[in-house]
Amino acid sequence: MMSLREVSLQSAAFKQYIYKIKGYSNLVYGMFIAQALGLLFSMGGLMSRAFGRNNLSITVKSYSADLVIVFSLFWILITAATIANKSYRNIEFSLVANRLSSNLSNMGFLMTFSIFAGIMASLSGVLLRILGYFIFGPAQVLFEGFLISPINLLFGMFVTSLCLILFSAIGYLGGTLVELHKSFVIIIPILTAGFLKVYVQYLMKIYAYFFESSLPVFTLKLLALAILLFGISILLSNRLEVRK
Numbered sequence: 001m002m003s004l005r006e007v008s009l010q011s012a013a014f015k016q017y018i019y020k021i022k023g024y025s026n027l028v029y030g031m032f033i034a035q036a037l038g039l040l041f042s043m044g045g046l047m048s049r050a051f052g053r054n055n056l057s058i059t060v061k062s063y064s065a066d067l068v069i070v071f072s073l074f075w076i077l078i079t080a081a082t083i084a085n086k087s088y089r090n091i092e093f094s095l096v097a098n099r100l101s102s103n104l105s106n107m108g109f110l111m112t113f114s115i116f117a118g119i120m121a122s123l124s125g126v127l128l129r130i131l132g133y134f135i136f137g138p139a140q141v142l143f144e145g146f147l148i149s150p151i152n153l154l155f156g157m158f159v160t161s162l163c164l165i166l167f168s169a170i171g172y173l174g175g176t177l178v179e180l181h182k183s184f185v186i187i188i189p190i191l192t193a194g195f196l197k198v199y200v201q202y203l204m205k206i207y208a209y210f211f212e213s214s215l216p217v218f219t220l221k222l223l224a225l226a227i228l229l230f231g232i233s234i235l236l237s238n239r240l241e242v243r244k
Helices: 003-023 027-042 066-083 084-089 101-135 148-180 186-199 202-213 215-237
Strands: 047-053 056-061
Touching: 003 101, 027 101, 066 101, 066 148, 066 202, 101 148, 101 215, 148 186, 148 215, 186 202, 202 215
Parallel strands: none
Antiparallel strands: 047 056
16 A cells, blocks of 8 residues: 555655646746846956056956856745745646645646756856857957856756755745744845844854865755755645635
């Protein structure tokens, strides 16, 4: 009986995952808008350095896809919180077997979108270089570090996708908390702003804990934290009524 239940759960979760990939595809437009805005702001350069001697002055601007990644992180955060709310839960009741299958399909959906967004955000770095080459001309381009090696590009896609998965787990937990009690709409931003303002040093330690590691350790840390947050969301969602 246990194996039959597991197959039933997997089947229900997979069917709902496919349904959400097709039915929630409009959410990807938000990703394109967010990344386009990040690309637009990146065209002005992220850092600028000026050098001068006698009557000669040189200004060097650095360009990267960092802003595109930041905008993508905000997009997945909002998207994850959105699909955890009541209106999206009510859409799926014709397919949902239980609360667990709903959460599992949401996790699969968010991970798929995170990987897709991570790939697109990394490729935007290539697009930014191409645009810069044709807009400013080859005479204005410093070719050292201009080209991205395939290894570095794949590395960027992988790391960015992991960060997006983590942020999707954070957003999903936030959306679940809001469904439990609407006061979290106010509490979460206040606590987040307060933490960022007062405990900046702890934030830097957290950043160092994750990013100052080898790639395998970094991957395990981020995935473990994402799974933990998704797990907490599942436990909390069990307190919600099946349908209001």
